[in-house]
Amino acid sequence: MKQLQPLWNIWKSRGGRLLVGLLLAELSVCAAFLLMGQTGSRLGLIAVGGVAAFGILRFAGASRIILRYLERLATHDATFRVLADIRLWFYRGLAKGAAAGLGFRRSGDLLSRLVADVQSLDSFYLRILVPLATALFSLCIVLWICLKGSVLLAFSIGIIFCLVAFALPALMARISYRWGPELQRTQAEMNNQALDLVGGMRELRIFGQEDAATKRFLAAEDVFYTAQRQQGRAMAHVHALSLLLTRLGVIFALAGCAGFFFPKEQAVMGITILFVVMTALDNIVDLPRAGLLFGRIRHAAERVVEATIVPDGTPKEGTEPAPNGHEIEGKNITFGWLPDKTILHNVNFRIREGERAALIGPSGAGKSSLAALLLKVVAPQKGSITLGGHDIVSIQTEALRSKVAWLSQSSHLFDDTVRSNLLLGRDGVSEDVIWAALEQAQIADFVRSLPDGLDSWIGENGSHISGGQGRRIALARVLLSDAPVLILDEPGSGLDMETERAFLATLNQLDRSRTILLITHRLTGVEQLDHLWTIQDGTLTSHSL
Numbered sequence: 254m255k256q257l258q259p260l261w262n263i264w265k266s267r268g269g270r271l272l273v274g275l276l277l278a279e280l281s282v283c284a285a286f287l288l289m290g291q292t293g294s295r296l297g298l299i300a301v302g303g304v305a306a307f308g309i310l311r312f313a314g315a316s317r318i319i320l321r322y323l324e325r326l327a328t329h330d331a332t333f334r335v336l337a338d339i340r341l342w343f344y345r346g347l348a349k350g351a352a353a354g355l356g357f358r359r360s361g362d363l364l365s366r367l368v369a370d371v372q373s374l375d376s377f378y379l380r381i382l383v384p385l386a387t388a389l390f391s392l393c394i395v396l397w398i399c400l401k402g403s404v405l406l407a408f409s410i411g412i413i414f415c416l417v418a419f420a421l422p423a424l425m426a427r428i429s430y431r432w433g434p435e436l437q438r439t440q441a442e443m444n445n446q447a448l449d450l451v452g453g454m455r456e457l458r459i460f461g462q463e464d465a466a467t468k469r470f471l472a473a474e475d476v477f478y479t480a481q482r483q484q485g486r487a488m489a490h491v492h493a494l495s496l497l498l499t500r501l502g503v504i505f506a507l508a509g510c511a512g513f514f515f516p517k518e519q520a521v522m523g524i525t526i527l528f529v530v531m532t533a534l535d536n537i538v539d540l541p542r543a544g545l546l547f548g549r550i551r552h553a554a555e556r557v558v559e560a561t562i563v564p565d566g567t568p569k570e571g572t573e574p575a576p577n578g579h580e581i582e583g584k585n586i587t588f589g590w591l592p593d594k595t596i597l598h599n600v601n602f603r604i605r606e607g608e609r610a611a612l613i614g615p616s617g618a619g620k621s622s623l624a625a626l627l628l629k630v631v632a633p634q635k636g637s638i639t640l641g642g643h644d645i646v647s648i649q650t651e652a653l654r655s656k657v658a659w660l661s662q663s664s665h666l667f668d669d670t671v672r673s674n675l676l677l678g679r680d681g682v683s684e685d686v687i688w689a690a691l692e693q694a695q696i697a698d699f700v701r702s703l704p705d706g707l708d709s710w711i712g713e714n715g716s717h718i719s720g721g722q723g724r725r726i727a728l729a730r731v732l733l734s735d736a737p738v739l740i741l742d743e744p745g746s747g748l749d750m751e752t753e754r755a756f757l758a759t760l761n762q763l764d765r766s767r768t769i770l771l772i773t774h775r776l777t778g779v780e781q782l783d784h785l786w787t788i789q790d791g792t793l794t795s796h797s798l
């Protein structure tokens with residue numbers, strides 16, 4: 254439970270609102286008991302031929318409705334605020350972890366499950382904490398009322414109440430916590446099979462493997478449903494037990510009216526007790542479900558916290574703003590993603606402002622790793638990198654990234670318009686500037702030909718356009734950034750030879766206020782370079798041009 258401290262801190266920061274919600278919930282319960290207790294006593298009075306006044310009933314009824322409304326308002330408002338805080342904290346943490354390399358390798362399934370986990374945390378307050386606190390409060394009221402009749406009746410109802418409101422939910426929490434990992438594993442397996450089936454349909458059809466893949470999915474689905482059925486059965490048994498116990502409680506209260514616990518003549522008190530007991534037991538009959546939720550939420554909370562843990566090797570956050578200059582220098586850099594596998598040995602390089610450099614080398618040589626170091630995604634084990642004469646360790650990460658734009662090998666395209674994909678939420682960029690970037694990326698004619706031009710929707714990860722067109726939109730996005738340093742990792746991948754050469758030729762035209770580092774497997778011959786470096790076996794070699 255200790256690892257859940259970050260979540261606890263978020264809940265604590267909204268303590269005031271959560272407490273108000275809790276208080277209103279208790280007041281609403283008071284009103285419910287007043288309403289039912291008074292109804293019981295009025296009925297009792299009428300049964301023994303007395304005259305009953307109904308003014309207090311009107312008051313209790315109206316209070317109940319108003320308090321219930323206010324309680325819902327306050328508890329949901331507090332929950333949504335906490336959930337918004339958790340989401341912000343979670344996505345920030347996830348972004349930090351992703352920047353350290355791990356996140357780039359997470360599957361979509363894992364991410365979607367984490368989103369669902371965050372969502373499920375809202376149940377903690379609404380469906381567990383508030384009902385449990387209300388149950389505790391109700392127990393006090395029920396015992397107080399029952400003690401007016403008989404100690405034995407109060408004892409019996411108290412035992413039944415504690416079993417239903419606390420013991421059964423605790424049992425359910427244990428069961429669901431124990432089975433949680435199994436359910437999660439089988440569900441993940443089923444989701445993965447479904448994703449493979451849908452995502453790989455084209456390949457499966459071509460190789461005639463649709464039936465085999467469908468069978469694998471159905472088998473995974475069967476395993477998941479079996480695990481779910483087992484838990485459902487246990488839940489049904491507990492729920493049946495809870496129903497039986499609450500009915501037994503009502504029978505005890507009826508027995509009170511019949512004279513088993515106190516004289517039959519005290520009919521007014523007997524019916525009042527009956528109504529109060531019925532109200533209290535009706536309110537707790539579903540509490541075992543809260544136990545089930547608690548087990549699930551504990552797992553969800555653990556997964557959410559785990560996902561935000563920043564992996565070892567993540568560079569420390571700096572304090573300095575972005576420097577004025579943007580000359581880059583790497584001195585004696587030694588780096589490896591894993592402790593026993595060094596990728597770069599004692600690497601030195603320097604790119605002055607406005608220079609163009611190309612870094613070439615075979616696959617897996619460490620070219621993209623060098624880009625990750627420049628972007629402060631990871632830190633070198635030895636050596637240092639400076640930007641404008643300042644060690645990047647001391648520069649705030651956000652400030653550093655405002656100076657260095659990066660085109661990754663597989664840039665993500667959002668399920669949005671061409672314009673949104675280019676600007677990523679930036680305001681104040683004129684149409685002329687956007688079209689100039691599109692021209693440079695050799696994609697302007699295509700965007701012009703779309704029915705809605707810049708406002709055309711490009712689909713999930715650019716599914717409405719071709720791979721090469723998507724690549725050029727990603728290129729235009731980088732060119733549009735204000736960053737003076739551009740790192741272009743395989744900008745030509747997905748482009749035909751002619752378009753690639755045309756794009757690289759345009760890079761030559763860019764004004765010299767921008768530094769360009771080109772990462773590639775091979776040169777096309779049109780690049781105008783100030784430096785040519787090759788990287789192989791961890792060593793960076795500079796070639797004369």
Ligand SMILES: Nc1ncnc2c1ncn2[C@@H]1O[C@H](COP(=O)(O)OP(=O)(O)OP(=O)(O)O)[C@@H](O)[C@H]1O
Pocket residue numbers: 353354355590591596614615616617618619620621622623662774
């Ligand atoms: N996030 C990561 N975590 C662990 N290892 C990694 C990570 N990224 C890269 N590597 C490993 O580091 C080595 C260098 O990878 P890198 O991507 O830098 O090579 P590259 O020269 O850019 O290759 P390519 O031209 O194929 O993109 C490879 O062995 C790769 O498996």
